[in-house]
Amino acid sequence: MTARITADWLHEPALQAVFDALETDGDTARVVGGAVRNTLLGLPATDIDISTTAEPSAVMEKAAAHGLKAVPTGFDHGTVTLVTRGTPYEVTSLREDVETHGRSATVRFGRSWQHDAERRDFTMNALYCDRHGIVYDPVGGLPDLQARHVRFIGDPRLRIAEDYLRILRFFRFHAQYGAGDLDAAGIAAVTELRDGLAGLSAERIGMEMRKLVSAPRAAETIQAMRDAGIVSRVLATHGGLRPFQDLRALDPLAPEACSPALALAVLSDGGEADLDDMADHLRLSNAERKRMKAARSASDIPRGWGEARPAPVSDTEIRRLLFLAGREAAIDGLLHAWANAGTGPEDPVFLPALERLREAEIPVFPLTGKDLLAAGVPAGPHVGEALARAQAAWIDSDFSLDRDALLAVATGA
Incomplete structure (x- = not known):
């Protein structure tokens, strides 16, 4: 199966300038991963990541020679960010694993596109395209992508042992891009190795869960995660699955239903203390915690x-x-x-x-603390108490009392 990309982003002068810099002295470069996958699926391409046969030090030198800004964002792991025309591109040297540690790996740089592909997670994420849009598929990702089938590269157990976060990524990619049933070999592997999730940081788990709960097939995927014994390991709840499914059924009516904070609030199936537990467990931001509670x-x-x-x-x-x-x-x-x-x-x-x-318009309360001070209400807690009385009366009047009537309520006149 062959494919070619003709998307506008591939022909952007900024990206072509990066190719011009990298493809010198016998080196080659290709766009890899999400941009290729999404474009072939007819979805927007967001981050455009590039792989190259050049080692990091050579990438830095090539960038300098071509007037591009180079930032060693992950130099020891082979990643340099090149910035041209104000657009950043993450460039990573081809790699192969020497030793894996469950959350990271010792790698060495190489020149084999096959080896680089084999160390990635899923076949649909190991697709490359060159500057002309020709797609390269070292591990059989194109048929899986066409079928929207999320499949680990090689032995799923080995891929998971390299990084246990891939358990959650397996479900998240199915929820986002999958069709039909989850891959049987993948389900068997994530179920067998689910205890490895305990070694992951809350931040990494939280990042994946935010994306997962707002994906198109989140409801059925969360059910599959519960069946596999995963939900109780990553959420501080057994999950309000039925309300969560009903929430996601509202997606066509309300884009807010896709908000990770709202989705997690419904999934928590509990009160404020349960929301706090979930927010702590996933290291959610203060803004997310506030939206859940609100x-x-x-x-x-x-x-x-x-x-x-x-x-x-x-x-x-x-x-x-x-x-x-x-x-x-x-x-x-x-x-x-x-x-x-x-x-x-x-x-x-x-x-x-x-x-x-x-x-509907949001009612605007016509009274302020300054109004009460000017009316003779003593500064301090008396102002807040008077405002509260006036606000309660205003709500009870269906927001009809005017400023003078509210002043009278507030001051007891």
């Missing part, structure tokens, strides 16, 4: 959403939710409640409520 909190704001048959949401409740939570958290909260209700994408309560949350 979604969980906002899901409880409208009255009736927690019932088996939610009642229609009034305009007052929509305004109240937007004011108390903000638009992002309000939509996240609705999706969280919708997923847990399990009523499906055509639900007559949640669907119109989602549309109204997108369109």
Whole structure:
């Protein structure tokens, strides 16, 4: 099977300038991995990584000779980042493993494209193309890519022993690119070697899980992970799988359903303490932790959403939710409640409520602390207490009280 790439990114002057620099003195260079894979699948190519027969020191010299900026981002492992016309390209020398350690490997540089391909993870990630777009397939990746079949290169157990993160990558790539059933040999290997996940850092696990839960086939893939005994090893929960599946069914209606923070919040199937446990376990950022909690909190704001048959949401409740939570958290909260209700994408309560949350204006509270100070409220906690009284009255009035009426409530006049 042969293939050729004609995508615009391949002919960009910046990339061709990198080829001009690298392909001197008998060396060759090829784009490898994700850019080739995605382009052949008709998906956007993001990071464009390059492999070359030149060793790192030679890459640095070639870059200098051609006026390119060279940054030794991973020099000892063979990686130099070349920057041309403001665009960075990660360039890695061909490698082969000398010894593996479960999370890393001792490598040596070489000139064999076959050896370089054989040390990669999956066949669909070991596709190369030259500057003219001709695709090279040393390990049979093209048929797998055409079938959307995620398959380890060679013996899956050996590939996993080289880096146990490949267990999660196996599931993540299936969720993102796969079709049909998971590779049988791959499933057998990840199940057998799953205890190796214990040696991985929380940061590496968290990076993979963020990508996995927002992938197109995440719901069925998480189920396969649970069946293989993987979920309990990487998440601080047994997982709210049914609500998670219902959340991902909302993808066509709401891109927010793909948010890793919201997906993990639904998958946690617990309260605030459970969300904290998951955020700690995956080393999530403060912003992600905040969004998870905001979604969980906002899901409880409208009255009736927690019932088996939610009642229609009034305009007052929509305004109240937007004011108390903000638009992002309000939509996240609705999706969280919708997923847990399990009523499906055509639900007559949640669907119109989602549309109204997108369109409605967020009420703006017309009173500030400065207004209260000017009205004679003593500085300090009295201002906050007075504002809280006024805000509660404003919400109860369906946001109709004007500034003067709120001042009267706040000051007790």
